[in-house]
Amino acid sequence: MSTVAISAPTYMSFRDWTMLVLLGLLWGGSFFFARVAVLEIDPLVLVLLRVSIAAAALHIYLSVRGPSFATALPMAGAFFGLAMLNNVIPFSLMFFGQTELGAGLASVLNATTPFWTVILANAFTADEKLTGRKLAGIGLGIAGTAVMIGPGLFAGLGGPVWAKFALVGTAMSYGCAAIFARRFRALPAPIVATGQLTASTVVMVPVVLLTGGLGMLADTSPQAWASVVALALLSTAIAYILYFSLIASAGATNASLVTLIVPVFAILLGALFLAERLALFELAGMALIGSGLVVIDGRLLRRRTD
Structure with a gap:
């Protein structure tokens, strides 16, 4: 990964x-x-279905709304390379890991993505350097995720070690992808999302055909x-347009913060659509995550010290 000398904004808008x-x-x-x-x-078939359906939808979108996909060629x-780091490797590891682990523990391990991203950004970029504020905020966010999962986290701790390493590998791969994706900043986000998912589909088709997992469909x-x-x-389709727009405007480290708030919405969606009651520890975890994001943003703390 090469160093990119495009400055990222100090604060997110x-x-x-x-x-x-x-x-x-x-x-x-x-x-x-x-x-x-x-x-x-099958997890590998699910990866193929996810990326191929999303790629097809985005190609239809580009053909109707533009810009031309030819700019990606x-x-x-x-x-x-982006497809391997952001789709093929992490999706496969995540889906295999989720065959043995609950969504709670998977969410916590996935929430370590900003930690890996900030370490990689410090090593391979000129404008997203490691700071104590970032580390403190990310630490609060990961701790908040663990608190928010609560007893559900401990229930999932007994899963096999390989499944846990699979989810850690997912987070590390996402961190690498966030840094790698910086080189596409000059392209519109829909083009980047379509290019990545199209390449992922090309990679996954022979993999699935060789493993023979299509029979169960x-x-x-x-x-x-x-x-x-x-x-x-x-x-996938809509989410990656947002993700690449965020990397272009706010930088890789800030974009990776989304993994801290993903568990929040996973629990809120359960409460909204599955009639699950919010427990006190879940609210406490959400508060910790919110505090971590405030620390990372820095503006409120700066006002207090001015």
Whole structure:
């Protein structure tokens, strides 16, 4: 990964924070969709379905609204690198890990993404350097995620070690992808999202054909198919447009903060649509995550010290 000398803003704008929250909502739902789908669909097949349906939807979008996808062709090789780091590797590791781990522990391990991102950004970029404020805020966010999961976290701690390492690998791969994606800042976000997902589809087709996991699709329930479509359109196609827009405007480290708020929305969606009651420890965890984001943003603390 090469050093990119494009300066990132000191503070995130209101638009950036809005995109971050909306992205957290979309990816918060992905844990529910994936958990339902992976019970009936092989993890590698689920990866292929997720990226291929999302890629097809984005190509239709570009053909209607533009810009032309031809602008992505000169960077085709780089898109395959981004596809491996941001889709193929993390999706596969996540779905395999979720066959053994609950969504709670998976959320906590996935929430370590900003930690890996800030370490990598410090090493490979000129404008996103490690600061005590960032580390403190990320630490608060990860701690808040663990508190928010509460007893559900301890219930999932007994899973196999390989599944936990799979989720840590997911977070590390996302961190690498956030830094790698900086090189696409000159391209519109829909082009970057389409290029990445198209390359991911090309990679996953032979993988799935060789593993022979397509046979079980004939018996897949309508509920699982609905989860696949939601996962592809909402949590992938639309979400990645937001994600690449956020990287371009706020930087890799700030974009990775979305993994801290994903568990918040996962729990809130459960309370809203599944009639699950919010416990005190969940609210306390959300408060810690909010405090971590305030520390990372820095503006409120700066006003208090001025």
